Amino acid sequence: MQISKAGEAVGAVVDDVDVTKLSDDQFAEIRAAFRDHGALFFRDQKLTPEAHIAFAQRWGPIDLNRFFKRREGYPEIAEVLKEADQQLNIGGGWHTDHSYDEAPAMGSILYALEIPPSGGDTLFAGMAAAYAALDDEMKARVENLQARHGNAHVFGEESEYRKAIGDRYTNADQAGQTAIHPVVLTHPESGVKGLYVNPGFTLEIVDMAPEESVALLRQLYEHIQQDRFHYRHKWSAGDLAMWDNRSTWHYALNDYQGHRRYLNRITIEGVALA
Ligand code: SIN
Numbered sequence: 001m002q003i004s005k006a007g008e009a010v011g012a013v014v015d016d017v018d019v020t021k022l023s024d025d026q027f028a029e030i031r032a033a034f035r036d037h038g039a040l041f042f043r044d045q046k047l048t049p050e051a052h053i054a055f056a057q058r059w060g061p062i063d064l065n066r067f068f069k070r071r072e073g074y075p076e077i078a079e080v081l082k083e084a085d086q087q088l089n090i091g092g093g094w095h096t097d098h099s100y101d102e103a104p105a106m107g108s109i110l111y112a113l114e115i116p117p118s119g120g121d122t123l124f125a126g127m128a129a130a131y132a133a134l135d136d137e138m139k140a141r142v143e144n145l146q147a148r149h150g151n152a153h154v155f156g157e158e159s160e161y162r163k164a165i166g167d168r169y170t171n172a173d174q175a176g177q178t179a180i181h182p183v184v185l186t187h188p189e190s191g192v193k194g195l196y197v198n199p200g201f202t203l204e205i206v207d208m209a210p211e212e213s214v215a216l217l218r219q220l221y222e223h224i225q226q227d228r229f230h231y232r233h234k235w236s237a238g239d240l241a242m243w244d245n246r247s248t249w250h251y252a253l254n255d256y257q258g259h260r261r262y263l264n265r266i267t268i269e270g271v272a273l274a
Contacts, residue, residue, distance in 0.1 A: 002025055003033045007231025010126030010248055012037035012141075019240060020051045020139065025221040027058060035190045039124050039243040041233055044045070047111050047240065049264065055240075056266040063098070063105040063269040067155040067169045071264060080110065080252075080263040081168065088165045089261070090251035094125070094225070095266060100151040102179045106270035115235045115260035117125045122241070124231045125249040127194035128160045131184065132222045133225025140218070142183045146206040147197045150178040180206055181273045183220075187247055188271055194247050195220060196273070224249065235263075236257050246273065 001017040012033050017026065019042055033115055034040050047055070047197030053076050068090070074183060082089045098105040134142070146194065152158055156175035186197035197205075199221055205213040241252055245267075 001029070001069050003029065005037070005186040006039070006233075007042060007124070009128070009129035009229040009231070010037065010124050011039040011041065011233075013041045015043070017042065017137070019045055019055050020047070022058075025179045030207070032178055033057075033203050034242065034244060035187075035193045038247040039190075039231070039241065040126070042046065042117075043194075043236065045111070046238065048174040049077055052077065052109070052111050052264060052266060055236055056268060059109070059268045060106060061269045062096055063267040065105075065153075065265075065267055066171050066174050068265070069168055069170055076266055078265045078267070079168075080265050082254075082261045084258055084260045086166065086168075087252040087257070089252055090165070090168060090216055091122075091250065092254040093121075093200055093264050094198060094249045094251045094267050096196075096198045098245060099149040099181065099196070099198055099201045100177060103272045104181075104270050105267035107242055107244050107268045109240065109268070110263050112235045112239045112241075112263050113211040114260055114262040115237050116256035119183045119237060119253065119256035120261045122233045123253065124233065124243060125224055125229045125251075126247065127185075127196065127224070127247050128187070128190075130211075131193050131195045133224065133229075138219075139184075142195075142216075145208070146180050147183050147217075148178050148180050148203045148206055149181075149201045150203045151201060152176045152177070178203065182186070185246060185273055190247075192247075194211075195224065196246065197221075198249055198255050202272040245270065250256045
């Protein structure tokens with residue numbers, strides 16, 4: 001097994017390994033790489049749904065996403081599917097999964113079953129590197145702030161996006177919860193500081209005038225959206241990617257109209273963030 005950096009700010013590629021046959025030592029090495037790099041990419045995996053679930057369970061209990069359509073017969077697996085005749089995709093903007101939960105899912109494990117002939121890459125951004133690159137003035141400004149996150153605008157009854165995406169999401173009536181988390185998160189495992197706000201689910205900075213909150217979030221997002229913090233994963237069927245939702249953002253590009261793209265995702269339970 002070999003582990004090498006994927007991007008400067010985020011991600012590592014794990015080669016020469018079958019994730020269904022990991023020894024405890026290999027798994028410990030992979031867990032350390034996940035903590036250090038925020039996202040891991042495994043090529044050429046041959047996973048049944050049962051093997052995908054078994055791999056996920058080595059990381060912790062599975063967090064069942066309430067809004068994604070589940071794979072038939074496998075409630076643990078959320079379908080990330082765009083049919084050839086659909087216009088909108090799932091995850092087609094910068095976000096991190098589940099930040100609207102009190103204890104956001106620790107990580108997501110995505111397995112590629114069908115990939116378009118070109119396009120459909122996923123971008124990842126490293127939040128520790130983005131935080132480290134802030135100037136001292138901005139670091140001091142955001143240090144003790146908190147932000148409110150929510151999901152009604154994405155998964156709720158009134159969401160135009162949910163209506164437009166058709167039957168890919170379920171349980172709109174269960175949307176609406178919000179959660180408050182620090183803007184600068186000390187990662188629960190690595191202890192490294194990173195930014196924890198995202199354009200997908202962060203609603204506002206708590207106790208800040210709305211215009212100021214919008215302006216500050218925009219400034220942070222523009223900073224994080226610099227290429228230097230990103231890694232772009234070009235998928236093949238059989239790829240398995242996993243990312244830490246507390247230290248990364250991701251963005252599924254929607255540039256493959258007329259083609260089907262189908263992946264299976266399992267999310268792993270996380271902890272309340274301090
Ligand atoms: C997601 O946002 O979880 C989906 C990512 C992808 O389809 O590449």
